[in-house]
Amino acid sequence: MRPNIVLFGDSITQESFRSGGWGASLADTYSRKADVVLRGYGGYNTRWALFLLHHLFPLGSTKPPVATTIFLGANDAALAGRTSERQHVPVEEYKENLRKIVRHLKECSPTMLIVLITPPPIDEEGRMEYARETYGEKAMTLPERTNETTGVYAKGCIELAGELGVRSINLWSKMQETDGWQKKYLRDGLHLTAEGNAVVFEEVVKVFKEAWLDASEMAYDFPHHSEIDGKNPEKAFQQKCL
Amino acid sequence: MRPNIVLFGDSITQESFRSGGWGASLADTYSRKADVVLRGYGGYNTRWALFLLHHLFPLGSTKPPVATTIFLGANDAALAGRTSERQHVPVEEYKENLRKIVRHLKECSPTMLIVLITPPPIDEEGRMEYARETYGEKAMTLPERTNETTGVYAKGCIELAGELGVRSINLWSKMQETDGWQKKYLRDGLHLTAEGNAVVFEEVVKVFKEAWLDASEMAYDFPHHSEIDGKNPEKAFQQKCL
Numbered sequence: 001m002r003p004n005i006v007l008f009g010d011s012i013t014q015e016s017f018r019s020g021g022w023g024a025s026l027a028d029t030y031s032r033k034a035d036v037v038l039r040g041y042g043g044y045n046t047r048w049a050l051f052l053l054h055h056l057f058p059l060g061s062t063k064p065p066v067a068t069t070i071f072l073g074a075n076d077a078a079l080a081g082r083t084s085e086r087q088h089v090p091v092e093e094y095k096e097n098l099r100k101i102v103r104h105l106k107e108c109s110p111t112m113l114i115v116l117i118t119p120p121p122i123d124e125e126g127r128m129e130y131a132r133e134t135y136g137e138k139a140m141t142l143p144e145r146t147n148e149t150t151g152v153y154a155k156g157c158i159e160l161a162g163e164l165g166v167r168s169i170n171l172w173s174k175m176q177e178t179d180g181w182q183k184k185y186l187r188d189g190l191h192l193t194a195e196g197n198a199v200v201f202e203e204v205v206k207v208f209k210e211a212w213l214d215a216s217e218m219a220y221d222f223p224h225h226s227e228i229d230g231k232n233p234e235k236a237f238q239q240k241c242l
Numbered sequence: 243m244r245p246n247i248v249l250f251g252d253s254i255t256q257e258s259f260r261s262g263g264w265g266a267s268l269a270d271t272y273s274r275k276a277d278v279v280l281r282g283y284g285g286y287n288t289r290w291a292l293f294l295l296h297h298l299f300p301l302g303s304t305k306p307p308v309a310t311t312i313f314l315g316a317n318d319a320a321l322a323g324r325t326s327e328r329q330h331v332p333v334e335e336y337k338e339n340l341r342k343i344v345r346h347l348k349e350c351s352p353t354m355l356i357v358l359i360t361p362p363p364i365d366e367e368g369r370m371e372y373a374r375e376t377y378g379e380k381a382m383t384l385p386e387r388t389n390e391t392t393g394v395y396a397k398g399c400i401e402l403a404g405e406l407g408v409r410s411i412n413l414w415s416k417m418q419e420t421d422g423w424q425k426k427y428l429r430d431g432l433h434l435t436a437e438g439n440a441v442v443f444e445e446v447v448k449v450f451k452e453a454w455l456d457a458s459e460m461a462y463d464f465p466h467h468s469e470i471d472g473k474n475p476e477k478a479f480q481q482k483c484l
Contacts, residue, residue, distance in 0.1 A: 014273055014274065015270070017259075017266045017269040018270050019262045019436075020262075024259045024269070024270075025261070027265075027280060028257070028259040028260050031256055031257075032256065032283070035279060035280070040273065040274075041274070043468070048470055051476075087467075222283065222294055222297075225284060225285025225286055225290070230327070230330075233290055237293040
């Protein structure tokens, strides 16, 4: 009955229903209008995400999502030869994988609103602090992600969105427009604070609204309680759902 | 693929995905294991909820929810002859309506985990303050809900759960065990603060766990990223989903 909005991505999507999370805020905004479906896979890169594609978005579904956010790249951009090397995917392959994901979604539904989101910027100092707190003396001495390299992936993501004609959010650039973004938006140099979540939420709502998925213009699934006549409730429901 | 957990209720369910909300916390807890589906209808009583039943829970669905929380009664308990009279439903009818809802859900799926939640207690002073702030001089001079009357509905809800053999949470009693519950758990005498949301979340998780829906014992839908071999990712996915 209600349309589905799918959030597909890595840990930044998976944890988006924690307190103040961007996913939960979206579910609240679209409450009684669309269902927000959480498909976040912590630690995943685009190479691994491809294995899930046909399971999460089966071709021939009678109810494909009306909108999907694709929020991947933070793990692809982990550096080769450093502690998170296992997750590294070269930028050209990252773009190619995103292209496959977008093509598959368009095949699922040519009208699906697809939004590519770049990884957030990296606060290298924050990553090192987090590693020292977590691993002590065994912590890495060289960063496993750099802001510069993640920026290359962000650029690739935006270029690809332009090429494929889908919408995009350059979170990497957007967050860096604000002074002190390193601690304001990132809690461990990579994952989002409540304020960082608020930025993602605002940007996604803006893009959805600019397209055609504006919550304020969507009808409630059933009558608002103020439309229900206490003495004759059938009337409101006859109009809306019988 | 993933099972659905449906949250069916009034405004206290509808707003459960706001920051710190109990619904969002459940979605986070069951992330990658079950989908939490929001079906909250602000202002609704059980009489009006009946109109939605066959739409939200169609008989013969191939994928009925594995669990449903039914969290209604706060509006039924609005007093006759006061400002929220339109929402009032007599307690005997409230119980009968809940009985119809539970019977319908059991018909949808005899194995469904059904949890009845009583309305929270009422802080009458808080309701009056809220009314004065919202309506000024036009505010009600007599409370539209009392804690005592809501307690009668809570008692009816718990009795019915026992009679029908479904699980229940006596939120009305539980919250009043804590000193200062009036302001600690209720933000306007009726709706929940973040701490009030935490109580509901903890109680629901406890009941789910005591039944058979323990998130910590449920498998992830796809491999955890640590199980994926960077050089041979196929292997993990072949075992889990091919």
